[in-house]
Amino acid sequence: MDWTDIRGIAPLLWPLAAALGILAMADKRRTGSKPMTPMLAIVGLLGSLFAIWRLWPEEEGTSLFRGAIVLDGFGLFLGIIVAVCSLATILLSIDYLKRREKNLGEFYVLVLFAAIGMMLMGMSRNFVTILFGLEVMSISLYVLAGLFRERSPSAEASMKYFLTGSFATGLLVFGMGMAYGATGSLDLGGIGIQQAGGNPSPLLVLGLGFMLAGLAFKVAAVPFHMWLPDVYEGAPTTVTGFMAAGVKIAAFGAIIRVFAEVYQNDSESLRSTLWWMSVGTMTIGNVAALAQRSVKRMLAYSSIAHAGYLLLAIVVMQGRLDTATGYLGFDSSQSVEGILYYLLAYGIATVGAFGILAYLERDAGGGLDFDDLAGLKGKQPLLAMALTVFMLSLAGIPGTAGFIGKYGVFAAAVEAAQTTGDESFMLLAVLGILNSLVGLYYYLRVPIQLYAKDLPEAREAEVMPARPPAFRFVVATSLIATLWLGFGPDVMNFGVEPAMQLVKSALESLN
Amino acid sequence: METQAYLVVATLIFLIGATGFLVRRNILVLFMSIELMLNGAAMLFVTFARQWQQMDGHVMVFFIIALAAAEAAVGLSILIAVFRLRHRVNVDELTELKG
Amino acid sequence: METVVFLIPLFLLLGSGALGLLALLKTRGVKVPDRLVSYIAIGGPVLAFLCSVSLFQKVGHDTFHAFGWNWILAGDAWVPVQFTVDQLTCVMLLVVTGVGSLIHVYSTGYMKGDGGYVRFFSYLNLFMFFMLVLVLADNMLLLFVGWEGVGLCSYLLIGFWWDDIEKAKAGMKAFIVNRIGDAGFVLGMLLIYRTAGTLSFHELRAFVGENPDAFLAGSGFFGVSLATASCLLLFLGATGKSAQIPLFTWLPDAMAGPTPVSALIHAATMVTAGVYVVGRTNFLFALSPTSMIIVSTIGALTAFFAGTIAITQNDIKKVLAYSTISQLGYMFVAVGLGAVSVAVFHLVTHAFFKACLFLGSGSVIHAMHHEQDMRRMGGLAKKMPITCATMTISALAMAGIPPLAGFFSKDEILWKAFDNDLGHGTFLWMLGMGAAFCTAVYMGRLILMTFAGSCRADEHTKAHLHESPRSMTGVLAVLAVGAALIGFLNVPHFLGGHAAFSSFVDLAVNPGAHEAHHAGFATEAALAVMSIMVAVSGLFLAWRFYVKDPTLPGQFVEKHREVYEIVNDKYRVDEFYDRSVTKPLVRLADATFFKLIDRRVIDDSLNRLAGVFRWLGARLASTQTGAARTYVAVMIVGLLLVILSLFT
Amino acid sequence: MEKTLFLILSTVAVVGALVTITRKNPLGSAIALIVTFVALSGLYFTLDAAFVGALQVLVYAGAIMVLVVFVIMLLNLPEGELEEERIPPRRWALAFFSVVPLGFLCIAQILSATPPAKTPVAPSFGSVAGVGRLLFGDYLLQFEVVSLLLLVAIVGAIVMAKKKL
């Protein structure tokens, strides 16, 4: 361990320091009410972003901590999304929690810890790192979901999340054990090298099956999705947003890291498994979302559907392993690019949307049914607009980030079909497209409620709570970002493409 | 002794844990089932570490034990929170959220 | 020269536009003096008439073209807006502008005091504009502009008093029925264009002259040649416009319009457009004996059947309407046999006497307070001497009493019918004679029922009976004079004439044609005598029935009730169309297309598809029981599937 | 000898596990679970994993299970709640049809693989020193992350269970 290692985990250390700072301040007096607490958390995350920015130009795909993590564009980019989403969550939560008298310092600590876990997952190239990144994240989220523990839905959500989540962790660990047994290595690169060229041993396949189940649970891929609607619905709304955005980012990061190893062998069976999983996920997510009465729950199901689209890109991913270094890369940058952009777009829109829902939620819970949005345009025109844009982005309408994301994912599928000549990829793209048509239906119900319905008379006189600056800032920023990213990745100075460029150059420098 | 036998035991323990998850409704027992599953997994690591003659597996078991501890702590505290609300530890009654 | 050609329609377009504007201003409460309106209204046609006369003088034996601008690019060539003046055009121009002017003058009297006075003249001018475009057009497409335009004006004018929904419906019917014909016309045009690559009449004539084989090729439909196909399609258009079988049903209904309109549009000009078109394209028909047989036969049948209907009608205008159909049938007989000049001659004479009759009937109706039923008229001769006299002259002319105009023209047609080499001459001639007999009967009946005997109107009407104003009677007089004398323009050879009119028109339509005589003058003379006898006997019959013994018609009807009713009901053709076409179409549209296919099949199935998805969604959501156990069980099963799938 | 030991220990472990999930009273389950843990720890020793074997007893059986038992006591569950009525056969069937095939698959795969023969190991294998070296060498970061995880668990436990926040 040397300075390079420390520098490399600086993005994690900043939030860690902030979290510890908050804990340290939590003496006799309650910390929640202190303005310092969220400030500190924000500083921690900004620091993390700063650290990523500092690392950006020079990162070289280097292994740190003897291969525990790797510093590359992919991981850092995920780190950015995670940090941004966490930041947004914190900003949104301040007022949300205050109104519900739950402004605990621990909340921020847990968000920061979860963020660390997520970043770690994105950076990891070792089973242990993945597992513990995932656990740090999960355990924080179990608790965050139950933050409103005196409310039965929140407690129930927490409990269910914990039970199913632990079970999934069990599967993951067991799978890792199998994989370890098959290869004698806990290192992704090591496994990769060992597997290069040959067929994976049955034990490894078995292990991958279990690991796939464990990770699929986190992204809520069918059939490991059933926990999600309940948990999302019961959790505090800002936390739901955080889960929807962050967990997805981290878990997909991990999935890509893990399964790129296997793809080098072009495992048809794994591909077809993921194919079915992807189709099932998007279909079930979308269809079930149609029947929802609560916007929050609808978004929960839609989050399942989005996992399906992302899986689609993973199905068609063409991994490539550098046998000399064990470092994995991607032949089909399209697919990973697509996923990254998708995650970014999805994360922003989701956090924004849940932020608005959090604002609209009644203090005692509830108030998030479709009918509750009726005519809201009259009372909150800007929020209505923002929510509409977020919905459009999630639905993948051009002009929003979601469209470019959707484009990237489907482009990956089409490209793969083109280069491999595998028509099932094409079919997958078509199924995905049909699914997004179903998705349109429920996303559009939101703007319809907002704009086309009239405000119920009973609500005419209702006084909406004040909109604190932090909230406004987050919504406005997400709104602008959603629209801005809708113009494509290249309008940003840093974006997916540069990140991928970095990945590539990293590969080259390693050879 | 063949390592395969150990592996079979590990798998059995793991599966018994999973079975517990499926048949019991007492949350406390479910927690124990999770512990069983983790132990099954840990056993895999130990066995394979022996087989490969490298101690990474042991390290993993060390970590798994910590993991189990963390999960137990959080799980039990969540259980306490739930229990405060309902005075029940029956998982089948946690069905307020559905649909 | 070109300017003059363009001026002719332009006068009327400007007049119509100005009047239209005035009409709209009037609805906004601007005072528009009637005098100004009538000046503008009459000015256009009269100026056009003068220009036409000057054209007529200049045209002589020539043809000339006036190019306006490129209109539509079809294929690689522009279809231009171009006018052509030849002899046929000149005749038509004179008829249209001449009779048109007279009718405009008449209308200033007839329509006085009507709320839509200005509007009426605007439409009337517009009509003349389109009619002039029609006769001036150099190509079929431009002709079609006029063709549809007159149809439009006919629509507007039939439904002129649109507060009466029946009248509005009549206008619409006229338009739609015409449109059916027009569809044929358009298709004919398309076929011709595809074959010859041009729509211009003179280019087409040249084309046909050079390579008739192009048109003699098979069209692909039942072995019909292209020429036959295109001719029949054009003829379908003509049957619509000129109210021939099978599309004649609109014309009687069209009598809902003001009487001058009936005179101008539905007797003198527009309805003859079909004849004009067939005449214009006679070189095509000449290629197709089949089409000639069909055209002439349909003409003859129409002439006869419409004549029989006319006898049974009691509405004075309906009688005239059927008589128009019948006379148009004559024209088609001629034109179908290639005797264009003869047909055009009948067209001209008919324009005069039928316009006169219509205007006369208008005068009667005017006097009778819009009473049109002849059974309530009678004995009007004393009260309305001029009307009576002019109408009688015209009626006799139409019945074919020499030396009035109708004798010459009709006799010529009957002669042509008899003397043709298509093999159905006798048949045509007999139908023609039958129609001539009918003509005499219904004309005699009309005059006698209206003017002879005692007045059967109620007292109030009787008290107010009066002769019409000078503007109307003057026009009647002019027309009657025309009806009487115009026949001398074309005295046939066997009577020692030179057939001047025919040879003039033949310059345009039959250049270099020589009349071929199959039968001698003797036959022709004998036939003429026969037709005169038929006419006289017809008139006598009318006298016998309606003056001598007015109970006879009733007895006759009693005896042959079934026949009478069918004829009186116009052979129930309207009802037949209604039952066999209109109703089934509407039913198909409503029940099958709209309610079944659109609503049930397409919309419902799509909505149901959405419903299925929602239902599936609800089902899926209901599997989400909230029980963590289920979730875990599903996960295990899922894991099982994943592993199985991984191992396959 | 080794085989006998293995058979005894593994039988105890499996039976203990079965008892754990079938006892009506969670306290009984907990005790059975501890038995299993101890048996597993014995198996670890037979696999030359002295350090983790010790850890298993100390931390797992000792600390974690005490915590569980402690909570069971703390909750002071009413008798009826603690005692579960008979597990309906439906659930057994569910478990049987999902878990047994899975187990069949896993075990079949395990048995089909041909592992290397069990070779003697170096004396330092599984020792505290050996594991420690790895922990603070290759797995330093993970080790720290685990400490973070425990911190998270502590904070989380406080948030969820502390009486007054």
Next chain:
Amino acid sequence: MLSLVLFLPLFGALMLLLVDKSNEKLIKYGAFAVTVATFLMSIPLYGAYEAGGASLFQLEESADWIPSLGIRYAVAIDGISLLLVLLVNFLMPIVVVGSVKSITRRYRDFYVLLLLLQSFMLGAFMARDLFLFYMFWELMVVPMYFIIGVWGGKPRIYAAMKFFIYTLAGSLPMLVAVIYLFMKLRHQAELDPELTASYSLEALSGLSLTLKEQWLCFLAFGLSFAIKVPMFPFHTWLPDAHTEAPTPGSVVLAGVLLKMGGYGFLRFAIPMFPNAVEQAVPVIYLLAVFGIVYAALVALVQTDVKRLVAYSSVSHMGLVVLGIFALNIDGIRGGVYQMLAHGLTTGGLFLLVDMLYERRHTREFSEYGGIAKRMPIFATFFIVITLGSIGMPGLNGFVGEFLIFLGTFRVSPVAAIFAVSGVILGAWYMLATVRKIFFGEITRDENRNLRDIDGREIALLCPLVLMIVLMGVVPGPFIEKMEPSVRAIVESYQSAIGN
């Protein structure tokens, strides 16, 4: 120049957002000013575009947009685009003026959406990059969706949803095909250094596709266009959308949006997938012909004026499709001309219906009758525009119809016969409409005091009528502009199918 025209409405929309939303006057005048300015700025385009110039597409402007994905911002116009752009910009001020009375609430939002819509439509007509086109193509739907959903009639939500889902059901498969084409090009570019992967239409139309690929892509593109046009049996969204949309929405929908389908066929489907098109023509013909007659018949039995006009649109657009897929010069020429003509006449009809609706708040025939007495000027305009719609020679509808018939006749006389009979039916239902609304006695007391249209309404109808007449009498200037493009399409098609 093009970009200026393209983005001016967008800019105007943003400016309007800055206006206080209670400032009705400023908003309405502002929107009007923007549309007028856009129109004025697009007039020089007519002169600037040289038909028969060196290149088909002129006034090109392009810039890198997403270079990593090969996406460029590239706009240019050919004759067809030019005319459609002019159509959009001509209609828009009229729509704005026409809506000032009927839009009574949330007018700022309304005009913002309208202006956005204008920009998007212009963009779709100008785009020379497939991706750019696709963006605009889908974006167009969004403002329209809100216009229908918010300002529409009673079942507006159903209608808006139907509109959106229907159109996207078409365009989403198109997205896959769009990507496929790009990827194909990229794949080929890897093998052939002369090619570069991009979405540019020139590059993509040079792509050699197998017949199967052509078919699949054609199906994806074609479905999208067929829904937009709309062709039977994908038309059922249109009556609902039209009926429920506020009239300005209907005007834009009928006037421009439907043309997107025809434009798409011409610009994309035919040049890029000629062999598939060749094989698909019989089916398309069948559908188009059936649709023409079918929609005309259905229009005949409607009781709601707007719904009737909507079905008439289906019928007329069937003609457009027929013309386009005649795949000869006359047919395509006629199709394009008919698109322009239909835009004006149907737009006009919707405006007229709206004027009635404003006065009586009903669109049922049975509520009217005899009102020509009260509204003679209105009736005059109505009849003139109706005549334009039923293809009266001398008015705009005829030129297109005739050329379509001509083109169709060359290919299939039977189809032409049916198409012509559709026109007969067109006259029937349109004149029946006129009769039911205007003629007869006034039977309802509410109609006795109707006031005739006022200066504003006359002012907004006059340009329409003027254009309707002008396009009927001197179609030359319009035809000349589109001529080279039409020829190019036909020629490239002919050479592709090996004739």
